[in-house]
Amino acid sequence: MVTAAIAYLAFAIFVAGTVWRVVAWARVPVPFPIALTCGQQKSLDGIRAAWLENPWTPAGAACRTALEALLFRSLFRNSRAQFLPGPRFIYRPALSLWAGALLFHVCLFWVWIGHLRFFVDPALLGPANRFVDAGLLAGLAFLFLRRVLDPRLRYLTLLSDYLPLALLATVASSGILMRWWFHTDAAAVKRFALGLATFHPIAPVGVGLLFYVHLFAASALVATIPFTKLAHIAGVFFSPTRNLPNRSRARRHVNPWLAPAQVHTYAEWEDEFRDRMRVAGLPLERQ
Amino acid sequence: MPKYEHDGRIYEVDEDGFLQEPDLWNETVARDFAASEDVPEMTDAHWVVVNYLRNYYLQFGIAPMVRKVVKETGFKLTQIYELFPSGPAKGACKVAGLPKPTGCV
Amino acid sequence: MAEPKPDELVQIDYAPPHAPWPGPGAQFRKGTYSHAGAAKNLKYLGLPNPRDWQPPDADWKLPENWREIVIQGMRERLEKYRSFRLFMDICVRCGACADKCHFYLGTGDPRNMPVLRAELLRSVYRRYFTPAGRALGRLAGARDLTVDVLKEWFYYFYQCTECRRCSVYCPFGIDTAEVTMVARELLNLVGCNINWIVEPVANCQRTGNHLGIQPHGFKDTLDFAVDEIAELTGIRVEASVNRKGAEILFVAPSADFYGTPHYYTLLGYLMVLHEARVDYTFSAYASEGGNFGMFVSHELMQRLNAKIYAEARRLGVKWVLGGECGHMWRVLHQYMNTLNGPPDFLEPPVSPVTGTVFSNARSACAVHICEFTADLVAHGKLRLEPARNDRFAVTFHDSCNTARGMGLLEEPRLLLRAACNRFFEMPENTIRERTLCCGSGAGLGGDENFETRMRGGLPRAAAVRQVKEAHGVNLLACICAIDKASLPKLLDYWVGGVEVAGVHELVGNALVIEGEKPRATDLRGEAYV
Numbered sequence: 006m007v008t009a010a011i012a013y014l015a016f017a018i019f020v021a022g023t024v025w026r027v028v029a030w031a032r033v034p035v036p037f038p039i040a041l042t043c044g045q046q047k048s049l050d051g052i053r054a055a056w057l058e059n060p061w062t063p064a065g066a067a068c069r070t071a072l073e074a075l076l077f078r079s080l081f082r083n084s085r086a087q088f089l090p091g092p093r094f095i096y097r098p099a100l101s102l103w104a105g106a107l108l109f110h111v112c113l114f115w116v117w118i119g120h121l122r123f124f125v126d127p128a129l130l131g132p133a134n135r136f137v138d139a140g141l142l143a144g145l146a147f148l149f150l151r152r153v154l155d156p157r158l159r160y161l162t163l164l165s166d167y168l169p170l171a172l173l174a175t176v177a178s179s180g181i182l183m184r185w186w187f188h189t190d191a192a193a194v195k196r197f198a199l200g201l202a203t204f205h206p207i208a209p210v211g212v213g214l215l216f217y218v219h220l221f222a223a224s225a226l227v228a229t230i231p232f233t234k235l236a237h238i239a240g241v242f243f244s245p246t247r248n249l250p251n252r253s254r255a256r257r258h259v260n261p262w263l264a265p266a267q268v269h270t271y272a273e274w275e276d277e278f279r280d281r282m283r284v285a286g287l288p289l290e291r292q
Numbered sequence: 293m294p295k296y297e298h299d300g301r302i303y304e305v306d307e308d309g310f311l312q313e314p315d316l317w318n319e320t321v322a323r324d325f326a327a328s329e330d331v332p333e334m335t336d337a338h339w340v341v342v343n344y345l346r347n348y349y350l351q352f353g354i355a356p357m358v359r360k361v362v363k364e365t366g367f368k369l370t371q372i373y374e375l376f377p378s379g380p381a382k383g384a385c386k387v388a389g390l391p392k393p394t395g396c397v
Numbered sequence: 398m399a400e401p402k403p404d405e406l407v408q409i410d411y412a413p414p415h416a417p418w419p420g421p422g423a424q425f426r427k428g429t430y431s432h433a434g435a436a437k438n439l440k441y442l443g444l445p446n447p448r449d450w451q452p453p454d455a456d457w458k459l460p461e462n463w464r465e466i467v468i469q470g471m472r473e474r475l476e477k478y479r480s481f482r483l484f485m486d487i488c489v490r491c492g493a494c495a496d497k498c499h500f501y502l503g504t505g506d507p508r509n510m511p512v513l514r515a516e517l518l519r520s521v522y523r524r525y526f527t528p529a530g531r532a533l534g535r536l537a538g539a540r541d542l543t544v545d546v547l548k549e550w551f552y553y554f555y556q557c558t559e560c561r562r563c564s565v566y567c568p569f570g571i572d573t574a575e576v577t578m579v580a581r582e583l584l585n586l587v588g589c590n591i592n593w594i595v596e597p598v599a600n601c602q603r604t605g606n607h608l609g610i611q612p613h614g615f616k617d618t619l620d621f622a623v624d625e626i627a628e629l630t631g632i633r634v635e636a637s638v639n640r641k642g643a644e645i646l647f648v649a650p651s652a653d654f655y656g657t658p659h660y661y662t663l664l665g666y667l668m669v670l671h672e673a674r675v676d677y678t679f680s681a682y683a684s685e686g687g688n689f690g691m692f693v694s695h696e697l698m699q700r701l702n703a704k705i706y707a708e709a710r711r712l713g714v715k716w717v718l719g720g721e722c723g724h725m726w727r728v729l730h731q732y733m734n735t736l737n738g739p740p741d742f743l744e745p746p747v748s749p750v751t752g753t754v755f756s757n758a759r760s761a762c763a764v765h766i767c768e769f770t771a772d773l774v775a776h777g778k779l780r781l782e783p784a785r786n787d788r789f790a791v792t793f794h795d796s797c798n799t800a801r802g803m804g805l806l807e808e809p810r811l812l813l814r815a816a817c818n819r820f821f822e823m824p825e826n827t828i829r830e831r832t833l834c835c836g837s838g839a840g841l842g843g844d845e846n847f848e849t850r851m852r853g854g855l856p857r858a859a860a861v862r863q864v865k866e867a868h869g870v871n872l873l874a875c876i877c878a879i880d881k882a883s884l885p886k887l888l889d890y891w892v893g894g895v896e897v898a899g900v901h902e903l904v905g906n907a908l909v910i911e912g913e914k915p916r917a918t919d920l921r922g923e924a925y926v
Contacts (some may be wrong), residue, residue, distance in 0.1 A: 163490065
């Protein structure tokens with residue numbers, strides 16, 4: 006029963022934390038339309054505008070955000086600068102981060118979907134295959150090794166960046182060990198999972214130590230999502246540089262907290278310069 | 293507040309060595325500041341530029357644009373640089389006791 | 398002060414220090430930082446804590462409760478800007494931004510990596526605003542706000558030009574310009590700012606423009622320009638000031654009325670607007686399109702920007718046309734309508750020459766001169782002789798703000814292709830949305846931070862050198878007043894033999910005005926070939 010309680014607790018923290026986090030973002034206004042434009046604006050008829058990289062409709066902006074969230078569009082632009090005598094810089098395409106990150110995220114998502122078979126009866130989907138598992142491990146290894154081996158990455162990495170990697174590695178490796186080498190009774194796991202899902206929790210029976218490692222690490226991971234950088238999963242959809250259309254001159258964006266400006270008025274200005282303006286023959290409001 | 297001293301006379305200047313109070317300017321001040329600008333001696337040509345700058349400043353409250361200095365003093369830009377090695381906007385303005393222009397210039 | 402030589406500055410060490418971040422605080426070495434804002438300017442603007450101080454001073458004469466002021470200021474801004482709050486929370490430190498910053502590329506200083514620039518603020522955010530940071534401190538990447546941290550903020554947030562290049566590459570769209578703008582607002586709450594910003598702002602508040610050109614001086618300059626065009630072409634163009642009833646109010650960055658080579662761009666505007674028979678007026682009250690207020694706070698940006706719509710209303714014009722300037726267009730495009738609109742007294746802009754409706758500007762009623770002139774050229778309304786620019790092999794430098802805060806990419810290129818026979822692009826990683834900053838934007842164009850500017854501009858200069866070597870490029874065209882001020886010096890320093898000009902200067906050179914006499918020289922007074 007303790008096991009079930011921990012799983013519930015983690016899930017509750019995740020849900021409450023995510024709601025808190027998302028509400029915290031959502032209730033802060035977006036005061037200015039600060040779209041970051043990566044292509045030609047829509048202006049003259051003869052000039053082709055970039056509807057996706059510089060969208061002027063909300064639908065275009067939604068597509069741009071989706072491309073960012075699903076295919077990591079911006080990482081696909083990545084390059085690595087090299088400084089040469091001359092002085093000269095060359096910028097080589099650097100797609101390893103894009104490929105590695107995509108591999109990791111896709112495999113993780115796939116494996117996660119595969120877990121639904123434990124919670125739905127009858128299972129609609131089979132588990133992820135060995136290639137996906139290998140991809141997940143390779144992706145994780147890549148994300149870890151680049152932080153350790155690249156001196157620049159090592160310098161900018163905080164201790165707290167290793168925590169999610171460690172949890173993910175624990176979850177993934179224990180899961181893979183159970184699946185391919187130290188088989189755990191899948192039916193028992195399913196009974197436990199269905200119990201959780203139907204709010205009739207039962208204690209897991211006949212599962213090994215690895216299962217507990219897997220479940221507790223996964224619980225810790227899920228519970229920390231809202232409170233760490235893992236919040237980027239939700240945050241990417243909120244980013245105003247990406248999700249706003251670039252149409253600020255065509256349609257006014259309203260700022261809810263704005264107060265009128267304390268302007269140095271024309272009258273005050275003319276008062277200071279009136280004599281000199283008169284001599285210069287400039288028009289005056291008051292003589 | 294930084295100070296600039298020449299021949300025993302002390303002036304309050306800004307961080308770039310420009311005279312803080314342009315109203316305190318006179319010909320002695322010009323000669324003193326010329327020494328800080330690699331101008332060993334104030335010749336007639338120097339005075340033509342400095343007096344033009346000074347008069348423009350008194351009328352308009354700002355240094356004239358470089359193009360105008362060139363046209364109205366009759367010196368080419370290269371000649372002005374020969375007179376004032378750090379140029380019309382910096383060296384010449386400093387000697388003429390004008391504040392330094394700021395902004396996108 | 399002896400300026401460092403280029404071969405000294407290219408000794409860049411990109412290896413990060415052995416000691417872990419954050420390491421020692423900022424080092425205020427001469428040539429790398431800007432002078433402090435002068436007390437008289439802060440007083441004039443009503444900004445907090447005016448005093449005599451300079452960044453290398455040990456005692457910054459901060460208010461006694463400065464920490465509370467800054468933390469409270471942070472709390473308020475976390476409630477006002479979703480961008481700020483979000484960007485404090487979601488960075489995963491993937492490092493994609495690291496080598497996208499021109500200041501990092503030019504200095505090798507790891508704290509110029511955008512991720513660590515933001516981390517300066519983020520570490521304090523965690524300490525005071527997140528449960529993990531409060532509880533775990535350093536372990537969670539949090540740190541106390543101390544005087545040394547504040548000094549680091551000052552050094553590195555006045556070593557960011559808000560160019561937004563890093564944001565192009567960020568998978569979450571984290572925009573360091575947003576972080577820097579908030580950081581500078583916080584620094585300003587306790588009176589920490591630089592004079593190259595607050596003096597133009599004070600000038601602009603009083604006289605209407607950054608340079609402090611007074612109305613009679615403004616008219617004098619325009620009269621001078623009109624005379625010069627008459628000498629060159631035999632045509633007297635009209636340049637009215639504060640004229641009521643004109644159809645269009647024209648607003649340009651004030652450097653166009655003052656600086657070199659900006660002034661030649663002004664001649665170009667005057668010639669194009671004359672040839673197109675546009676009924677327009679300048680304003681001496683709204684004589685600044687640029688907005689250094691943006692580099693202090695959103696509030697000051699609003700105060701300075703308000704003059705444009707106010708003047709458009711007073712003069713009774715139908716819409717606003719704006720000159721060549723980078724951050725001016727960030728403000729006019731993305732802020733003005735929100736800050737000081739809606740301008741319901743104006744009309745959706747229509748070109749009086751071609752009848753084109755600028756529907757992309759129908760609400761803010763402000764059109765960029767490159768949009769306007771490109772429309773004229775596209776409709777064949779201007780006769781251009783590109784051979785007049787044949788002594789130039791031209792390249793184009795996209796300014797950060799029009800590229801990444803607007804998307805004005807093709808309009809200036811259309812003009813250059815029409816006005817010049819020899820036009821060459823720089824490498825693709827250095828133009829359009831990936832354009833590299835001049836290194837002097839966002840108010841960092843002073844003389845005292847010369848080394849930082851030259852370092853920050855190095856990647857841009859290196860790209861110019863490439864097209865100079867490949868195609869003999871000897872002129873860089875741009876549409877930004879800060880570029881026109883900073884790039885001549887930068888290119889002299891790193892490249893040599895490349896001049897800088899506004900796009901409208903080249904259009905003015907090529908433009909055949911009806912009834913003009915044969916021109917002896919170009920706008921600079923130089924022989925055509």
